[in-house]
Amino acid sequence: MKKNKLGHSELYVSELGFGCMSLGNNHQINERMIHEAIDHGINFFDTADLYDKGMNEKSLGLALREKRKDVIIATKGGNEWGEGIDGWRWNPSKEYLKGAVKQSLIRLGTDYIDLYQLHGGTIEDPVDETIEAFEDLVQEGVIRNYGISSIRPNVIKAYLEKSNITSIMMQYSLLDRRPEEWFDVIGNHHVSVIARGPVAKGILSNDYERKITSKGYLDYTEIELRETVDEILHYISENGHPLQQVALRYVMDNPIVATAIPGASRLDQLMENIDVANIPSLPEHLTAKLRKVTKQSKYSNHR
Structure with a gap:
């Protein structure tokens, strides 16, 4: 599988990664899927301490205990839970993050994390303090990149200007092209995008009929979604590849995207995702048509 350089780091990540949020609570099933992913060339695994209150990290760590040197582990922090906290609360403080990463290391069963990510954030956060925490952790060798x-x-502009971030994880798909407005700025800072949600909650999959609901999706109404998916299907019919593979390929083809991380809770879903690595980049004329029939929306808040 093709590997891409992650930002200005020394990491080379598989163009298709594994979004671990979709894993369940059966470790044997999780391990089988993770090992299957590795066998097919996936080396990038993304989790977070908040997923299943740390159990997701534990399952991933157990599955990778004999394969640590062959993979790149990414996790996230900033969401605090525990005694006296109803659910979880946002805490990007230096003290909390430096303690949280140590707990992630224990759950993952490793002595370093390849990519540690701030799991959210607002411009009102103590950004400079958060960056100090990341830089300290790099100096300590606890994390390789952040x-x-x-x-x-x-928030993105603040971290691009003030920090040495390697990557920005963003929701990005044919139905959510808002990130494209910022790709030039991100690329000018030698930072990569990690694309989550590339099949738009399954709307851009073979199961689209069931996934399209009356709620619509972002600024698409239900009717607009059905019309847009029909147009996409029309244009890709001559291509011969399933909707999900074309949707993934559209995201992965963008040079700013180092890796796309669709979820998979079943082995057949994983294998369908992996198949996209075996198809060529979309022809330019098809990419142009796909852009023409989908919205070029922009973020309206937090600018």
Whole structure:
């Protein structure tokens, strides 16, 4: 599988990664899927301490205990839970993050994290303090690189200007092209995008009929979604590839995207995702048509 350089780091990540949020609570099933992914060339695994209150990290760590040197582990922090906290609360403080990463290391069963990401954030956060925490952790050798997971333009700009982030995780798909407005700025800072949600909650999959609901999706109404998906299907019919593979390929073809991380809760879903690595980049005329029939929306808040 093709590997891409992650920002200005020394990491080379598979163009298709594994979004671990979709894993369940059966470790044997999780391990089988993770090992299957590795066998097919996936080396990038993304989790977070908040997923299943740390159990997601534990399952991933157990599955990778004999394969640590072959993979790149990314996790996230900033969401605090525990005694006296109803659910979880946002805490991007230096003290909390430096303690949280140590707990992630224990759950993952490793002594370093390849990519540690801030799991959210607002412009009102103590950004300089958060960056200090990341830089300290790099100096200590606890993390190799750091990034943010955010779709807020003002937060993204602040970290691009003030920090040494390697990557920005953003929701990005044919049905959510808002990130494209910021790709030039991100690229000018030698930072990569990690694309989550590339099949738009399954709307851009073979199961689209069931996934399209009366709620619509972002600024698409239900009717607009059905019309847009029908147009996409029309244009890709001569291509011969399933909707999901074309949707993934559209995201992965963008040079700013180092890796796309669709979820998979079943082995057949994983294998369908992996198949996209075996198809060529979309021809330019098809990409142009796909852009023409989908919205070029922009973020309206947090600018």
